Amino acid sequence: MTTRDKAYEWIDAHKDDMVDLWKQMVTIDSGIGVKEGGMEMGNLCAGILEKLGFSIRRVSYEKCGDTIIGERGDLSKPYTILMGHMDTVFFKGEPEKRPFTIKDGKAYGPGVLDMKGGVCILLSTLEALHAAGFDDFPCKVILVADEEPAHVFSNAPEVIEKESKGAKCAFNFETGFPDHALVVQRKGCWRFFIETFGRGCHVGNDPQNGRSAILEMAHKIIEIENLTDYSKQYNVNVGTIEGGTVANAAPAHCKVECDFRYVHPEDLPILRKKVEEVCAKQYVPDVTTKLYDSVGFAVMPQLPGNLELLKIAQEVAEESGFPVPGPKLCGGGSDAAYTEAAGVPTLCGTGVEGSRNHTVEEWADVDSLFRRAKQMAGILLKLNEK
CATH class of the missing domain: 3.40.630.10 (Zn peptidases)
Structure with a gap:
């Protein structure tokens, strides 16, 4: 044997x-x-x-x-x-x-x-x-x-x-x-956070003074998700979202965590630049955006x-x-x-x-x-x- x-x-x-x-x-x-x-x-x-x-x-x-x-x-x-x-x-x-x-x-x-x-x-x-x-x-x-x-x-x-x-x-x-x-x-995995900072207000008494961080983030989420390109073997997922306090107040803050998958190490700086370009755009006046890394895998x-x-x-x-x-x-x-x-x-x-x-x-x-x-x-x- x-x-x-x-x-x-x-x-x-x-x-x-x-x-x-x-x-x-x-x-x-x-x-x-x-x-x-x-x-x-x-x-x-x-x-x-x-x-x-x-x-x-x-x-x-x-x-x-x-x-x-x-x-x-x-x-x-x-x-x-x-x-x-x-x-x-x-x-x-x-x-x-x-x-x-x-x-x-x-x-x-x-x-x-x-x-x-x-x-x-x-x-x-x-x-x-x-x-x-x-x-x-x-x-x-x-x-x-x-x-x-x-x-x-x-x-x-x-x-x-x-x-x-x-x-x-x-x-x-x-x-x-x-x-x-x-x-x-x-594939490698790049995880990152995006935060938007707006201005809260009472939407019944003072709606025009509000600056919705969630609305700003909604535009960004669509653009981030559209970066998926299966022909290049990379895909992104906006996995978590949090923001706002109550329904009758404009949300002053929103935060998402995203997960980007890619095959080639040289893809990462390209993808990072694309995300940075999305974050640099402003859809809602006076709302600012912050991008920073979470964790990931090589x-x-x-x-x-x-x-x-x-x-x-x-x-x-x-x-x-x-x-x-x-x-x-x-x-x-x-x-x-x-x-x-x-x-x-x-x-x-x-x-x-x-x-x-x-x-x-x-x-x-x-x-x-x-x-x-x-x-x-x-x-x-x-x-x-x-």
Whole structure:
């Protein structure tokens, strides 16, 4: 029996254990800003890694859980990075409202797809390889606790880039897709705020003295949304809006947060200039406008090495009778951008397959939990042969 067969056999024999770990993770409330849940997830993952012979380092923060860095083997040699995030996009209390459930082969619950299923695959793959007698390859695991809010609570991007120097490749266990594709490229994300400042008044007694910040913003929203150009592979969304006080007063203030997605790094200054031009226009007399950055993700470019990793994944799939993954350009950002900033070829979206992430309809295919763990075990073994 080959090492790969032994690893696959371990996964087949431990499906219930893998689902139990998945459920345990989804049950932990590690939503945005829930530090205690982030710490609990980090402690769970660190404990499993320690049992597999990893030494653990932590980077701690005031408002989120620790970044967990697990290391094993001789890292002076080119090593492999396995990475993911332990938080979910939801807020405190969501696991109680929507506990982990399985129905008709699909798992449901906050973060079941994005990306606690992926973290479960990461750890289970290492357990399977350990049981098969293959655990001496140089490896670094990086797990962060505030990816969903784009690391507003940490310096994780800098940590990831620094920790990636010297690696030969990286795998990010982000959300997988029902078409079985693997992500070789991701759009960047620029988030920004626009605020308008007008003048309030009583609209019954003194309407002509009012200067509506909302009316000014309404014109700008339409222009901002019209900057979407799918032929150039970028799109903008005005995602939140707030302003005004009561219906009978002209609104003196309005604020929106926007999200711009783009493929090429050189697009960002072009898009920024277009937004600045919109903000410089004045539709309502005396209303002023302020533009400033929020948070975002860098572009994950398609490095040549990404396609080489995809080819290995395709070989494993063909040999194992799995669906053969194709390449995917994904609109969502991920921390794969920061391993690539260190020049490390990265394959992303290697986690559990499903859809509707970031919504209450989020689901994940249960069988893909086991298949993707086998596929990753096969990939790591094949990389060791090269």
